[in-house]
Structure formats: structure tokens, C-alpha cells
Amino acid sequence: MKLWAGRFQKETDQKTNDFNSSISFDSRMAREDIEGSIAHAAMLGACGVIDKDEAGKICIGLEQILRDLESGALQIDPSAEDIHTFIEGELTQRLGDAGKRLHTARSRNDQVALDVRLYLRKQCDALSGQLRDLTQVLCKKAAGYAEAVMPGYTHLQRAQPITFGHHLMAYAEMFLRDLDRLRDARKRMNFCPLGSGALAGTTYPLDRGMTASLLGFDGPTHNSLDGVSDRDFCMELAAAVAITMVHLSRFSEEIILWCSWEFKFIELDDAFSTGSSIMPQKKNPDIAELVRGKAGRVIGGLTALLTMMKGLPLAYNKDMQEDKEAVFDAVDTLSMCLTAFVPMVETMKVLPENMRRAAARGFINATDCADYLVGKGLPFRDAYKVTGSLVAYCIEHGRTLEDLPLETYQAFHPLFGEDVYEAISLERCVNGRKVLGGPAPENVRAESERVLALLSACEEQPEAVPGGELWL
Template identity: 75%
Template sequence: MKLWAGRFHKEPDQKTNDFNSSISFDSRMVREDIEGSIAHASMLGACGVIDAEESEKIRAELKAILGEIEAGTLAIDPESEDIHTFVEGELTRRLGPAGKRLHTARSRNDQVAVDIKLYLKKQCRSLHAQIKELILVLCRKALESKDAVMPGYTHMQRAQPITFGHHLLAYAEMFLRDLSRLEDTEKRMDVCPLGSGALAGTTYPLNREMTASLLGFGGVTNNSLDGVSDRDFCMELAADIAIAMVHLSRFSEEIILWCSWEFKFIELDDAFSTGSSIMPQKKNPDIAELVRGKSGRAIGDLTTLLTMMKGLPLAYNKDMQEDKEAIFDAVDTLRMCLTAFIPMVDTMKVLRQNMRKAAAKGFINATDCADYLVGKGIPFRDAYKITGEIVAYCIENNLTLETLPIEKYKEFDALFDSGIFEAISLENCVNGRKVTGGPAPQNVEAQANRIIKELGAAQ
């Protein structure tokens, strides 16, 4: 039986009923729906809105229903309109008129709002834990590679020497911001909408603060219209997820490049690679490619939510049923990607020698050569020009700055002496960049340990 039966004289068309139904996706909130109902029943009994004995019966039966669902002995009826209808119908079937009193001073509008908030608060914490795990993996890998020299890039051209540990910690910083965004989102959704009714509250003497406290909320919503029509928290979480997926996608792109023969900076573990059905030599980075592809899916979920909400008048509209599939998919996508991505990164092998060889061939110590001349009193722009001419000569003669003879250096400028080779040593170039945020190994070690300590303290 529909919760809204009474006004209508005939049953809805079956196809209309199927189109209107949300049970196929909102059934995942069954625990939250029942938890919200238990808290509501407790408050109704405490406030004298319903009999205290009936309140106790309702709560006991709701707990029994949840236990049976989670044990697999009670199946959720796919013909129910939504999870609220199923739970209330099952409760009424068992308790009769007492079960019908549960919905006193409540609408499905504030009920679904509290359900999805309860559900997404849990998902925020779950995703937070996974991203934290990824950051710790990156920090451990960074410590192992704090002195592994590699070329840093701009425009996908070799630019300046850094270390692989420094590169990994750049992603750790991105994911730390993702943690912060999730924390902020959870704070803003930590207000309970129950008691807002359909849109205008209720005349019953409710204790909304009691309900919020029982459900673990930090407070209550301050406006009944906003309480039932707000989906900012869905859009904000979807934005958090989309940004995190963009970070994963950028990282995936580099992993795909790094494990190609053209780079060969890393090698993925066999457990996180696939082969070809026709080319026996292939070892494909399919996980990274899938993560890169699925980022578009998360961006699409955010676009769905923003577009769905942008033209809605207050208060609740049926359009808002579309919030769940989009936000659930976004949550599921990020979780699935992290589950595969974390062990892939943790087990990848770093090929230090290949990184070092690429760094040596890229003239990425040219800036340090120019800085050496600046230290001799030459203006930077003049030093820049001289160094550019040296690089051009090296390219023409298949040399590097490290293999160019000192006699040839002196032909470009008499101020060069043997100290140039120490100045342009890739290791020295990296070790000298001790400025805060720089790639010196001691900086990488300090940064990784600081992050590990902060995340450990946050547990």
C-alpha cells in the first residue's frame, strides 16, 4: 500500500509505478532509515506524542527488522515504492495500529534527508580512511626514494632535477587537501533535518535536539524549508570526490608513462597488470588506465547533481530523487578506484638507474650552470645566454654538461673552472635545494615523517 493512498481512487499505472520507484537504489540506506526511525520513535515517546509503551514496541520491532535484514532472513520487497515504505509497511504488518504511529510528526521529505545525511557521513569517514592509507603508502615510498634523482618536467619536457620521493609527496599534498575537503563537508552536513516535516515543521511538541543527539548529529537545521530541500552536502561531497578522482587520474597518467618503455622509471607488480591476447610481450597498466577513465564518471556525477538542483524552487521536488544514484555512484567509484590503486602503488618497483640516466641526458642542470656563473658575478640574463649556447653545443656534439671538457667551458667564458662539475652534479643540484618545499633528500624525509606523524595523531 502506498503511503500516500487515500486521495486517489485507483492504483497508479504499473509503468508509472516502476518509473517512480526508488527502492532499487535507496534500499542501501535501510540501516540509516531504521536508525532514524528508532530515534524518532524514542523522541515521540519521551515527548508524550505517542504512548511510551508503544514507542518501546516500535523501537524493539524496528531493531528486529534490521537484524533480520542484515542476517538475510528478511528480504526487502522490490515492489515497495522506496525503503521508507518497505520499513513502515513491515512494521505495521507486525504491530498493527502501533506501527502506523511511527510516522507521526514526520514526512518522507525530512525522513529521506536524514537518511542520506546519515549514510553519507559514514561514507565520508570511509573514504577519508582510504585516502589516508594512500597518503601513508606515498610517504613510505617517498622515504625509500628520497635520493632517487629523476627529471622534473614542465610542458612534458625535462626541466630540473628532483627526486622521485619529492614527486610522490606532491601527490601526498593533493590527497591531504582531499582529506581536508571531506572533513569540511562532513561538518556542514552534521545537522539533523528531522522535525522539518514536509516543509513547514509540525504543531506537535517535538524535541528535535534529542533526535539529533540520538543520531549523532552536532545540531539541527534552522529552517524547515531548507531542511528538506538542501542537497548542498551531496553536491559538495560529489565535488570532493571529483577532485580526488582528478588527482588519481593525473597520478595514473604519470604511472602509465613511467612504466612505458619510453620512460621505464617504474615497473608495476604482475598482480596489478594485465597482458595482451595477441602480443605476448605486453604488460599493460590497466588499473591506472581504468582509474583515469573513471574520473570522467565522477565528474559526470557532480554535473548531474548540479544540473538537477539548479532550477528547483523550494521546497522538495521529485527531481531530488535523482540525488541518490549520482552520489552513490560517485562514492562507489572513488572507493573502488582507491581499493585497486593503493596496493598497485605500494608494490610498484622504482627503477632508479633509468631515472638517473634520463636526468643526465636532459640538461636539467642547465639552471645550475647559469647560477654558477651568477656566483662569479655575471648577471643572470648573460649567464642564461652563455649556458644556452653551451647546451646547443652539447646537443650538436652528443655531449652533456657533465661530459663537456673544462677547456671547452672556458671557450664560452673564462670564468669557468673545475668547480663547474661540482655545481652541475645532479646530486648536488638536488641536495642544494634545501629551501622549504624543495626536493633535497633531507626535506623529503622531514616532510614524509611530518605527514606520517600528523596522520597518526589524527587517528
């Protein structure tokens, strides 16, 4: 039976039922719906809104429904309007009138807002765990390749020498900020809307603080209209997930480049690559390519949420049913990507010799050559011009800065001496960049230790809400 039966004199058209139904995607919130209902029933009993014994029966009945759902003894009816209707109907079928009292002082509006918050709170915790795993892998691999010289790029042109470890730690920093964004999103969603009713609260003497505490929230929401009619917590989480996917996509693009024959800086493990149906020599980075592609899907979900909400007057509107598919798909996609991405990065083979050869062929020590002249007293702009002329000469004659004879150097400027060769050594160029944030190996190792320590210090998020039997 429809929760809103009574006002209507005829059955809803079946096509309308199908269009209106959300059971296909909100059924994943069955546990959260039951957890919220148990807390609500316990509060109603404690406040004397319903008989305390009946409240106890409701809680026990809901716990049994959850056990039956998880064991498979009870199957969700796909023809139900939504998960809330299904669970309340099942409870009423089992308990009779006691089950009908569960919805006292509650609307589906605050019930849905609660369930989504409970569900997404758990997803924040799960995604944070996966991101921590990825960041730990990057830190450990970075420390192992803190001295592996490679070319750093701007405009995809070789620019200055860095190390592979330094490059990996750049992504570790990005994912560390992504973790912060997830924690922030979780913090702001962690307020309980239950008790807001449809939009104007209720005349029943509820203890909203009790319900919030039982469910592990930081407190109740403070405006009933806001409690049921905003989904900024969905948008914020979707934004955090989209930014994380952008970072994963950028990393994927580099992995795709690095494992090509044109770069050959890494080789992906066979377990995380695929082949071609016609070209036997191919080894394709399909996981990285899929991650790169799925980033667009997540960005689309964020855009859908923002667009769906932007024109809605207060309070609840049916448009808001569209929030779940978009944000659920976003968190599902990120989780799926991380599941494959972490072991792919962990098992990839690094080829430092190829990186070193590429670094030697791009004049990426030109800045250090100019700095050498500055150290001899030449103004930087003059040193820049002299070094640029040297690079042009090398290109014209097929030489590198390392193999130019000293006479050639001195023909461009008399300040050049034998010590120029040490100054433009790639290893010296990297090792000398000890400024905070620079690629010197000691910096990379220290940064890896710092980030690992931060990850270890991250407190685990609150445990799942205890069962209703503990609340009565």
C-alpha cells in the same frame, strides 16, 4: 499500500510505479532509515507525542527488522516504492497500529534528507580511511627513495632534477587536501533535518535537539524549507570526490608513462597488471587506465547533481530523487578505485637506475649552471644567455654539460672554473635545493614524517549510532 493513499481514487499505472520507484538504489540506506526511525520514535515517546510504551515497542520492532535484514531472514521487496515505505509497511505488519504511529510528525521529505546524510556521513569516514592508507604508502615509499634522482618535467619536457621521493610527496600533499575536503563536507552535512516535516515543520511539541543528539549530529537544521530542499551536502561531497579522482587520474597517467618502455621508471607487480590476447610480450597498466577513465564518470555525476539542482524552487521536488544515484555512484567509484590503487602503488617496483640515466640526458642541470655563474658575480640574465648557448653547442655536437672540457666552458665565459663540474652534478643540484618545499633528500624525509604524523593525529570519526535500546 502507498504512504499517500487516500486522496487517489484509482491505482497508479504500473509503468508509473516502476518509473517512480527508488527502491533499487535507496535500499542501501535500510540501516540508516531504521536508525533514524528509532531516534524519531524515542523522541516522540519522550515528548509525550505518542505513548512511551508504544515508542519502546516501535524501537524494538525496528531493531528486529534490522537484524532480520542483515541475517537474510527478511528480504527487501523490489516492488516497494522505496526503502522507507518498505520498512514502515513491515513494521506495521508486525505491530499493527503501533507501527502506524511511527510516521507521526514526520514527512518522507525530512526522512529522506536524514537518511542520505546518515549514509553519506559513513561514506566520508570510509573514504577518509582509504585515502589515509594511500597517503601513508606514498610517504613511506617516498622516504625510501628520497635520494633517487629523476628528471622533473614541465610540458612533459625534462626540466630540472628532483627525486622520486619528492615526486611522490607531491601527490601525498594533494591527497592530504582531499582528506581535508572530505572532513569539511562531513562537518557541513552533520546537521539533522528531522522535524522539518514536508517543508513547514510541525505543530507537535518535538525535541529536535534530542533527535539530533541521538543520531550523533552537531545539532538540528535551522530552517525547515532548507532542511528538506537542499542537497548542497551531496554536491559538496561529490565535488570532493571528483577532485580526488582528478588527482588519482593524474597519478595514473604518470604511472602509465613510467611503466612504458619509453620511460621504464617503474614496473607494476604482475598481480596489478594484465596481458594481451594476441601480443605475448605485453604487460598493461589496466588498473591505472581504468582509474583514469572512471574519473570522467565521477565528474559526470557531479555535473548531474549541479544541473539537477540549479533550477529547483523551494521546497522539495521529485527531481531530487536523482541525487542518490549520482552521489552513491561517485563514492562507490572512488572507493573501488582506491581498493585497487593502494596495493598497486605499494607493490610497484621502482627502477632508480633508469631514472638517473634519464636525468643525465636532458640538460636538467642547466639552471644550476646559470646559478653557478650568478654565484661568480654575473647577472642572472647574462648567465641564462651563456648557459643557453652552451646547451645549444652541446646539442649540435652531441655532448652533455657534464662531459664538456673546461676549455669549451671558458670559451663561452671566463668565469667558468674547475668547480663548475661539482656545481652541475645532478646529486649536488638536488641536495642543494634545501629551501622549504624543495627536493633535497633531507626535505623529503622530513616532509614524509610530517605528513605521517598528521595522519596519525587525525582523530577517528564518530562511531556508528548506538542501538535504540540505549535511548529508552
